[in-house]
Amino acid sequence: MQLTFLGTGDVRQVPVYGCDCPACSTARQDRRLRRKPCSALLELGELRILLDGGLTDLAERFAPGDLNAILLTHYHVDHVQGLFHLRWGLNDSIPVYGPDDRNGCADLLKHPGILDFRPPLTAFVPFQLDELKITPLPLQHSKPTFGYLFEHDGQHLAYLTDTVGLPEKTECFLQNFDNLEVVIDCSQPPRPEPPRNHNDLNLVIEIHTRLHSRRTWLTHIGHEMDAWLIDNGLPTGLYVAQDGQTLV
Amino acid sequence: MQLTFLGTGDVRQVPVYGCDCPACSTARQDRRLRRKPCSALLELGELRILLDGGLTDLAERFAPGDLNAILLTHYHVDHVQGLFHLRWGLNDSIPVYGPDDRNGCADLLKHPGILDFRPPLTAFVPFQLDELKITPLPLQHSKPTFGYLFEHDGQHLAYLTDTVGLPEKTECFLQNFDNLEVVIDCSQPPRPEPPRNHNDLNLVIEIHTRLHSRRTWLTHIGHEMDAWLIDNGLPTGLYVAQDGQTLV
Numbered sequence: 018m019q020l021t022f023l024g025t026g027d028v029r030q031v032p033v034y035g036c037d038c039p040a041c042s043t044a045r046q047d048r049r050l051r052r053k054p055c056s057a058l059l060e061l062g063e064l065r066i067l068l069d070g071g072l073t074d075l076a077e078r079f080a081p082g083d084l085n086a087i088l089l090t091h092y093h094v095d096h097v098q099g100l101f102h103l104r105w106g107l108n109d110s111i112p113v114y115g116p117d118d119r120n121g122c123a124d125l126l127k128h129p130g131i132l133d134f135r136p137p138l139t140a141f142v143p144f145q146l147d148e149l150k151i152t153p154l155p156l157q158h159s160k161p162t163f164g165y166l167f168e169h170d171g172q173h174l175a176y177l178t179d180t181v182g183l184p185e186k187t188e189c190f191l192q193n194f195d196n197l198e199v200v201i202d203c204s205q206p207p208r209p210e211p212p213r214n215h216n217d218l219n220l221v222i223e224i225h226t227r228l229h230s231r232r233t234w235l236t237h238i239g240h241e242m243d244a245w246l247i248d249n250g251l252p253t254g255l256y257v258a259q260d261g262q263t264l265v
Numbered sequence: 266m267q268l269t270f271l272g273t274g275d276v277r278q279v280p281v282y283g284c285d286c287p288a289c290s291t292a293r294q295d296r297r298l299r300r301k302p303c304s305a306l307l308e309l310g311e312l313r314i315l316l317d318g319g320l321t322d323l324a325e326r327f328a329p330g331d332l333n334a335i336l337l338t339h340y341h342v343d344h345v346q347g348l349f350h351l352r353w354g355l356n357d358s359i360p361v362y363g364p365d366d367r368n369g370c371a372d373l374l375k376h377p378g379i380l381d382f383r384p385p386l387t388a389f390v391p392f393q394l395d396e397l398k399i400t401p402l403p404l405q406h407s408k409p410t411f412g413y414l415f416e417h418d419g420q421h422l423a424y425l426t427d428t429v430g431l432p433e434k435t436e437c438f439l440q441n442f443d444n445l446e447v448v449i450d451c452s453q454p455p456r457p458e459p460p461r462n463h464n465d466l467n468l469v470i471e472i473h474t475r476l477h478s479r480r481t482w483l484t485h486i487g488h489e490m491d492a493w494l495i496d497n498g499l500p501t502g503l504y505v506a507q508d509g510q511t512l513v
């Protein structure tokens with residue numbers, strides 16, 4: 018089981034349009050530090066699953082047939098905008114799984130093209146793609162949102178974005194797993210109050226501790242978090258994801 | 266008054282994802298033949314107006330302050346998708362004009378960020394940006410849609426997409442102008458029946474004739490139209506627009 022971060026940015030991306038803060042200025046000069054819309058590729062043998070479709074160049078990144086499935090966390094634009102183009106392709110259809118959100122995004126569900134939207138997933142009811150076991154986990158966000166636990170051969174990887182904190186049931190469920198690898202929304206640096214709908218670093222540290230995670234990877238990162246990271250380090254066990262980085 | 270075609274493709278763009286037709290194959294090899302989402306830049310002296318926001322790299326194309334206004338034909342995704350990112354910039358706000366469509370697209374109107382959505386325009390009621398006179402013209406499409414007549418110093422340019430045919434009032438209005446330069450939706454090659462919501466070439470030829478246009482530029486072009494153009498020519502006065510091309 019291998020996860021590659023395709024995008025690790027929040028809705029504004031890094032650099033933010035017109036922002037000259039230290040993080041945005043550096044990212045404008047060094048493309049490797051840029052953060053595209055939050056998304057990832059999960060691979061297990063021949064199986065390739067796209068986690069969220071917010072990248073706008075999906076047609077250039079993935080040849081027809083490359084993707085076995087698309088798994089959506091939720092229908093906010095930054096997580097589905099790349100699908101508006103992909104849908105009008107001529108290929109075999111691509112199965113798309115996600116939470117129950119009949120509104121979807123704009124006319125995506127009404128005109129799905131080659132996207133084969135499967136019946137909405139049910140919280141805590143696992144399903145299988147090839148050898149991979151996937152459990153949808155409710156998150157706390159402004160739209161119906163699922164994180165996912167991926168299990169294979171003793172490996173446990175939880176992909177948890179977008180969210181502010183974790184619902185109690187999701188947290189209890191994840192506490193059953195040892196050696197958990199966590200990828201989680203950390204949009205903001207430490208705040209007196211966490212931002213609406215997204216974690217700040219304080220919340221992420223609490224979650225890391227309560228889940229006894231082996232490693233916690235920060236994603237959905239905003240430019241203020243990146244600016245904070247220029248002057249500050251992270252506690253042991255926490256890591257900042259970068260676009261293009263692969264976890265094995 | 267100078268118009269630059271930024272994108273001349275239909276909703277599927279050229280090449281279509283996974284299509285190996287002659288037009289798509291050629292465009293995949295030669296980037297100059299690709300067609301991005303239909304949009305244009307209108308310039309008059311210092312004034313720079315973006316016509317539609319479907320390009321997904323607007324933040325890279327236009328530095329903060331570069332655009333004086335955005336003029337929308339309608340709120341279909343291929344005409345506004347690039348605005349979802351631009352809106353979260355830090356710059357001065359950008360005035361956005363368009364038709365009356367309270368639904369807009371996804372949460373664009375609800376969370377406009379730096380986009381300053383002005384009150385909806387009214388059909389046939391002209392307004393002025395600097396020296397440029399702009400008249401909104403109703404089109405025939407599946408969402409409320411305006412074409413626009415741009416006037417300056419004896420120059421008359423009509424930008425008419427997306428549309429199938431023209432409403433009678435719009436046609437009568439445009440017949441008042443001599444030396445009219447027309448840019449128009451020609452999504453499809455000649456068809457026994459024009460496609461829903463978009464022109465085929467037969468309709469475009471009829472409109473060109475009835476408006477006595479000096480020149481008619483085809484835009485919002487689909488891959489089947491491009492494939493047809495490999496083997497066929499256009500009547501006098503009709504021209505195929507290309508991405509990046511400038512009309513002076």
Ligand SMILES: [Mn+2]
Nearest residue numbers: 028093095179
């Ligand atoms: Mn998001």
Ligand SMILES: [Mn+2]
Nearest residue numbers: 091093158179
């Ligand atoms: Mn979200």
Ligand SMILES: [Mn+2]
Nearest residue numbers: 276341343427
């Ligand atoms: Mn269109």
Ligand SMILES: [Mn+2]
Nearest residue numbers: 339341406427
């Ligand atoms: Mn349209």
Ligand SMILES: [Zn+2]
Nearest residue numbers: 036038041240
């Ligand atoms: Zn910044």
Ligand SMILES: [Zn+2]
Nearest residue numbers: 284286289488
């Ligand atoms: Zn084609």
